[in-house]
Amino acid sequence: MTPLIEARGVTKILEGVVPVTLVKDINLAIMQREFIAITGPSGSGKSSLLYLLGLLDLPTIGDVLIDGRSTNLMTEDECAEVRLSRIGFVFQFHFLLPEFSITENVALPMRALGRLSSRAATLRAEELLISFGLRDHLRKTPDQLSGGQRQRVAVARALANDPPVILADEPTGSLDSLATAQVFGILRDLVTLRGKTVVAVTHDINLAVQMHRRIHVVDGKLAQFESPASVASIPQA
Amino acid sequence: MTLILTIAWTHIRHRTRQTMVAIAGVITGVGFSIMMAAMMEGSQNDFIKTLVDALPHISVTDELREPTRQPANIVYRAAEFHGLTPKARRPGIKNPMAIIASLQTWIPGALTASVQSKAVLRYARRNLTISIVGIDPRTEVGVSNLSTHMRQGTLSSLYRASNAILLGDRLANKIGARVNSNVTLVSAEGAVMTARVVGTFHSGFRITDETTGYVLLKTAQILEMQTGIVNEIRVRTSDPMNARLISERIGEQTGYKSISWQESQEDLLSTITLRNVLMYTIVGAILLVASFGTYNIISTITHEKTRDIAILKSLGFNNKTILSIFIVEAGLVGLVGALLGWGFGYFLTWGVALLEFKTPFSDDTHLPVLYSIKHYLLATGVALASSLIAGYFPARTAARLHPVDIIRGAT
DSSP states (O other), X not given: OOOSEEEEEEEEEEOSSSOEEEEEEEEEEEOTTOEEEEEXXXXXXXXXXXXXXXXXXOOSEEEEEETTEESTTOOHHHHHHHHXXXXXXXXXXXXXXXXXXXXXXXXXXXXXXXXXXHHHHHHXXXXXXXXXXXXXXXXXXXXGSOHHHHHHHHHHHHTTTOOSEEEEESTXXXXXXXXXXXXXXXXXXXXXXXXXXXXXXXXXXXXXXXXXXXXXXXXXXXXXXXXXXXXXXXXXX | XXXXXXXXXXXXXXXXXXXXXXXXXXXXXXXXXXXXXXXXXXXXXXXXXXXXXHSOSEEEEEEESSOOOOHHHHHOSSOOOOSOOOOOOOOSOSXXXXXXXXXXXXXXXXXXXXEEEEEEEEEXXXXXXXXXXXXXXXXXXXXXXXXXXXXXXXXXXXXXXXXXXXXXXXXXXXXXXXXXXXXXXXXXXXXXXXXXXEEXXXXXXXXXXXXXXXXXXXXXXXXXXXXXXOOEEEEEESSGGGHHHHXXXXXXXXXXXXXXXXXXXXXXXHHHHHHHHHHXXXXXXXXXXHHHHHHHHHHHHHHHXXXXXXXXXXXXXXXXXXXXXXXXXXXXXXXXXXXXXXXXXXXXXXHHHHSBOOXXXXXXXXXXXXXXXXXXHHHHHHHHHHHHHHHHHHHXXXXXXXXXXXXXXXX
């Protein structure tokens, strides 16, 4: 079975007066319907690894394969196209566009992909938001919502183009416990009910233990690695 | 495209004050450019029109392009003689009527024969040297606007008396002559005649109105003491701008000196060209300054929107789309500014046209302006181009942003 995302000997070095190695020789395969936690201390390279897996950043050495396809030879626009159609991102600070309504925020990736008309994209965005309990807030802008609601909008936006993989960078890092539980529940449901693969960077060990697999990163290297064998035990939707 | 427009419109809509300032800059630039162009080209056209109306488009005189060769020079290759009286050439154009008939076959326009002469005008113990132009009133109508410049009398009034003269109004005022006054004319050839003033004209050119008198062709020939002499053929072409080419051809055909109005007024026209260069430089500078406003707003938006650009890029928006968003924003500022600038420019032009202003060249009391769509399109084109260029550089910087750098910084 071809991994959805595969890292082959990925190293990322930040060039500068003193070069800094963010990620070192990572080999990793992410399969379909996995719910993976990337854990590790601050500055260990968790987020950098996530950005490399999501093609937001390019490895200095090694290769990232998406659906078995090498991204080393892809142009910047081709990488953007992959991000648009195959990967959904959720960040710690929601990163919604403040001047647009939450419906518009969710519709933007769909309109950028161009598979749906503006009207159809809006309808689908509304459906997604309603499914996340935001029916009463469709016309509101992000600043009119609570932190938990904003993060739910961010998840809805990540799902806009129905990508098989959601990459989340500390999605609950700035939320209170109630909102954390809600957002984590949504991410878990994406795997169990919608068959998505979710890779989330988290500091929260309580959340990490609820996930199917944990990848522990220390000093840019995989310190502890659980194989994808446990995938078989993931409950079916 | 609608997505790009949506994002661009949202960005500038949420920065009302900054957008308004940028648009106001473009409006001012476009408005003043239109006004400047209208004023400059209006006065230029007015001047040329007056010039073209007052002067024959082409003047063929009895002078030769090359001086007449003396008999000794014809006989000997190298000769130097002293004390010989040079052979005098009989003044006037040979067979003028035949030449006119020949030219009429191909020149688009009208021709007339005339006699140019100088005379001393005596009246009330004042002596003034004036130019006498002998004309044929029937054909004169076709080559000059003299008939429309008449203040008193008509061209036909020249037939009212045996020696009738039309004087420039300034000349008549200067010497105190009125219609029916009798003035004395003494030509350079020594002919003396009493002429009756039968009318006055006003061409708008001070020099003409102060020093010119029109008489019948026959009267001028008497003053020149040469029966049948015609020393000038004046031509009015259908298109004054073709005068130079036609003039050259006439010169080749007749051998006489043929001068177009452009040639005779070359100094003035080159001044106008210089003025145009200055005008377009100033207009360009105004629009360039306006474009700094656009640069400022787009630069500010891209700076403020750094994080949003990173978000869009992380979502999968490509560089071209990001670049397009900000260029469209600049284009919107330029377009809206230019369109509103049309109204402002029209208003300014209208206002300037109302101003009373006395020019040394004509009697118009208002600044002549030209309403031309060309000025509006030109100003719009330059404003749009400068806005797009002003928007391009910050947009390019925005499109090159590496999203991870911003996202790392934000988190």
